[in-house]
Amino acid sequence: MTETAPLRRGWTTGACATAATRAAVEGLWTGHVPEAVTIRLPRGETPRFEIVDAAVGDGWAEAGVVKDAGDDPDVTHGATVRVRVRASAGGVTFRAGEGVGIVTKPGLPVAVGEPAINPVPRAMMDEAVAEAASLLGATPDVEITVSIPGGAEIAQRTWNPRLGIEGGLSILGTTGIVRPFSCAAWIASIHRGVDVARAAGLTHVAGCTGATSERVVQALHGLPDHAMLDMGDFAGGMLKYLARHPVPRVTVGGGVGKLAKLAQGAMDLHSRRSQADLAGLSDWAGRDLTGCNTVLEAVSLAPDLPARIAEEARARVLRIIDAEVDVVVIDRAGTVLAHAR
The missing domain is CATH 3.40.1050 (Beta-carbonic Anhydrase; Chain A)
Known part of the structure; x- marks a missing residue:
C-alpha cells in the first residue's frame, strides 16, 4: 500500500508581513534589504523567508514576501505581502496599503477605521521592529504600511465584505502557521x-x-x-x-x-x-x-x-x-x- 505524504503547512499573511517588516526596517536603518530573514512565531518556531521586491529610498524601505500556504487551498496563496516602512515618532504605527482592507463595522478585534491587521500580527511586527532596532542600535519608531497587490479582488472571495472589511484582505494569524484544511x-x-x-x-x-x-x-x-x-x-x-x-x-x-x-x-x-x-x-x-x-x-x-x-x-x-x-x-x-x- 502506498503511504500518503503528509500535507505541507504554510504561513499566514501575518507571518509574511512580519518577515517583510523585519527585512524592510533593516533596509531603512542600514541601506540594504537582506535577501532572507528569520522571524520568531508566537509558539517559538523560527522560519526563514525569502525576500522579494526590495527597495530603499529617501527615508523609507520596502520588502515583500510571497505567501506560501502549503497544501491548504488558501485564496491568498501566491500573493505578495509587501511592507513599506518609514521613520516616524512615537513607536510603531500601521497603515493599510493597496489590497489591505479597512474595518468599517464594530465587533471585530480591530477598531473601526483601522487597517484590518489583527492584534497578533501587529504584536509580531512590533516585536520584529524592536529586535532589529536593538541589534542595529536604532530607535524603533516606524510607520508600517502593509499592501497586497490584487488583494481587493481576492477579498471578494473571502468573508471580508460581509464582515465590513472594505477595500481588501486582512492580515491574519494567531500562530503564524497555516495548517492544511484546518477547521x-x-x-x-x-x-x-x-x-x-x-x-x-x-x-x-x-x-x-x-x-x-x-x-x-x-x-x-x-x-x-x-x-x-x-x-x-x-x-x-x-x-x-x-x-x-x-x-x-x-x-x-x-x-x-x-x-x-x-x-x-x-x-x-x-x-x-x-x-x-x-x-x-x-x-x-x-x-x-x-x-x-x-x-x-x-x-x-x-x-x-x-x-x-x-x-x-x-x-x-x-x-x-x-x-x-x-x-x-x-x-x-x-x-x-x-x-x-
Whole structure:
C-alpha cells in the first residue's frame, strides 16, 4: 500500500508581513534589504523567508514576501505581502496599503477605521521592529504600511465584505502557521460574523450549510448580508458560540442530508466526519429506508420525512442555544421541503 505524504503547512499573511517588516526596517536603518530573514512565531518556531521586491529610498524601505500556504487551498496563496516602512515618532504605527482592507463595522478585534491587521500580527511586527532596532542600535519608531497587490479582488472571495472589511484582505494569524484544511480558520470567521452582527444590533442571524440554502433563507426572511453566518459544516462551532454570545433569533438552513445529520445529533456535518443513520430515519418515517443510498432517496420514498428532520434539528439546536429558532430544509434545487418554527 502506498503511504500518503503528509500535507505541507504554510504561513499566514501575518507571518509574511512580519518577515517583510523585519527585512524592510533593516533596509531603512542600514541601506540594504537582506535577501532572507528569520522571524520568531508566537509558539517559538523560527522560519526563514525569502525576500522579494526590495527597495530603499529617501527615508523609507520596502520588502515583500510571497505567501506560501502549503497544501491548504488558501485564496491568498501566491500573493505578495509587501511592507513599506518609514521613520516616524512615537513607536510603531500601521497603515493599510493597496489590497489591505479597512474595518468599517464594530465587533471585530480591530477598531473601526483601522487597517484590518489583527492584534497578533501587529504584536509580531512590533516585536520584529524592536529586535532589529536593538541589534542595529536604532530607535524603533516606524510607520508600517502593509499592501497586497490584487488583494481587493481576492477579498471578494473571502468573508471580508460581509464582515465590513472594505477595500481588501486582512492580515491574519494567531500562530503564524497555516495548517492544511484546518477547521480553526473557518470557525473563527463564524465567530467574527456573530460578533459583527451583535455589535450592529441585529436580532436575527442565520447559519446555512451552503450557498443555495443561504440564498433561500436570506430571501425568505429578508436578512441583510451581515446577518448571514457562513456556518458550512460547522454547526457546533456556530451554535456553541451563539450559546455564549446570544442573538434573540436564529435560523438554521441546509440541505436535507446535512440537516438530517444535525437532527440526529452531529455537530460537524462534513461527510468525512458524520453520516446520516438510515435506521434512525426509518423509525421517524415509519418504514424501512435502510436500502437507500442517500437521504434524498429516502425522502423520495417518505415525503413526510423532511418535516420530521426539520423538527428534530430544531430540537437539537434548542438544546444548545436559548433563542427563537427556525429550521429550513431544502433540496438540491433550493426548493423548501420543510420549515420548522
